[in-house]
Amino acid sequence: MGTRLSVEQQDFTAALRDFAARECGSREQRERLSKDGSTAHDPDVYRKLADLGWLGVCVPQEYGGAGGGITEACLFLEETSHGMVPSGGFVTTAIVAKAYERFGTHAQKERVLRATVNGAVASIAMSEPEAGSDVGALRCRAERHPDGGWLVNGHKTWISNAHLAETILLVARTSPDKHHGLTMFDVPADTPGISVRPIETMGGSEVNDVYLTDVRLPAEAVVGDVDRGWGQLMAGLDHERLFLASSMLGLARRAFDDALSHVKVREQFGSPVGSFQAIRHRLADLATEIECVRLLVREVAADCEAAPERRSSREASMAKLKATEVAKRTALEGMQMMGGYGYATEYDMERHLRSAVVSTVYGGTSEIQREIIGHALGL
Template sequence: MGTRLTVEQQDFVAALRDFATRECGTREQRDQWAKEGGTAHNPEIYRKLAELGWLGVCFPEAYGGAGGGLTEACLFLEETSYGMVPSGGFVTTAIAAKAYERFGTHDQKERVLRATVEGAVASIAMSEPEAGSDVGALQCAAERHPEGGWLVNGHKTWISNAHLAETILLVARTGPDKHHGLTMFDVPADTPGIEIRPIETMGGREVNDVYFTDVRLPDSAVVGEVDQGWGQLMAGLDCERLFLASSMLGVARRAFNDAVSYIKVREQFGRPVGTFQALRHRVADLATEIECVRLLIRDVAADYDTDPQQRLSREAAMAKLKATETAKRAALEGMQMMGGYGYATEYDMERHLRSAVVSTVYGGTSEIQRDIIGRSYGL
């Protein structure tokens, strides 16, 4: 598939850029929305995105969405990241909502997808203290209750946006088999027995420990089929990786452009530092890498949209690996080119670094992505 955008997609990108410029175009606006970089999600600006219909960009019209595909979702994430719009809840919401779209009952889809379009945040609870990259090792258990339904006990960690969520898509152990004993559950975040505790990070409040203590769930809470959660998770990983890749493409572009803008005007030895060959070559290499990421993401998303049932595990892993490593490099190189000012909170570069540096860990580490790619060649 080609990487050219349709006229409608170009108009969508232009509208997103106009919104970002209008709402987050100045440092003062960004500080106000994001509490000086301490939060990646602002409910007020998220509601504005919902009112414009953009949060339903990749969800069916039957549930209030715009009926777009993965390409449109990737464009949304890239441009909101580039524009530093604090709408970080969308990534986990879209990942969770896509699972409901594929495997949920009509009632579950009617509730969760419509809420997503209207601005509700969802979270997905997989990782545990002893089950990160090895998701199949999770031990948070959902057991049949004698009076019907399920009883959940366990501890989840590094759960993004759980503190903002109305709905938590829980992956729990329901059987002894490592991969065929997992089940997805639809859990309202205010269900009795759930405790959410923040994990403080250099990126601000984004992730949480979530404790489930004798949490009662009805049989209707099962999303998909009992003990089939592993296959359901695998079916959604391509989307997750592309969503994360697109978000980091936006960060990479923004870090690059901020650095170039700075070195064009910063003078040393009587001329702008960007005119020195050492920095010109650094800029050339970064620009080339970022363009490679953009083409890769758009190509994979376009292929996916031709047949959403196909698996593109190798290609999605490549996109996630390349985008996150490039974003981290762009922020580090940007900081180096800006010198001490890149490290100062007066500029956005240190914010870009905080956003990018963890991206090679969450959603599957770079090492895991490389392993997936390598195995796809029979190694």
């Protein structure tokens, strides 16, 4: 497969583009659906995606999904990001669904995977005030209760889509060992003792503080094995980073397209600004960089599908690093080429920049990705 798409995959991307053009092809539509750029998720649009069967793109058929692979999920993320479809809940939901698919019980899969297909949003709660890049330092604690269940107390922060989620995949400490004392828990978002408070950011309200106060969970809430959460998390990081890379590839393409359209019609000194060598060469460089990202993302996705049992940490980190840095550069260059128009909220470029800048932080910072790649090189 590699970088070449099958006929079915080409039809899928074409259908996604048609959907994006129809549902949010105009500036007015995008402003309404995103509440003037303050949210990346619209429930009505998300429901339409569910009705088309696309939210289950990589969910096994036995749980109501389409049974597609990682490549199809990446194509969905790339095209919805490029089309500015307000389906921001999908990234975390896809990450969580993959974790349940690997480690969940049959009952957990039935509930979470089928809900995913039908349009439910899921969130994963890892980061804490003192445990960001160093996930192994988390303190949120789950203690065994005399009835055989668990009692959870702690504070999670920067949790994407927790305010939308029906399910939260919680990572908590169950024993003192830094890396061998973590456990995943299946937590319905409406469980008593959970409080979700939005964190206002320059990108709107997409992340949250999640407080857990004497939260009672049954014994069967464990996802996978007790004290094996670290290994389970590591097994899913390749897909997480690849999904984020795909989303940022779509954003980079969109920022590039918007900049290119502008410089073709904007005139200064009697000529379109795109005819000036300084602008023309910038766009040539960006087009080359974006094409490199596309080839890398597609190839890593194909590798993950060809050998699902093999870790692709180096390659996934490269994809995440390259895609997010290129998206940030493209949006910054786009704003520069558009001048004041790029800074104005009347145009999409300032929103592209807000979305791109934070992508080099979440899902593992660019610095962490470079560390992973460096270690893989034996350094």
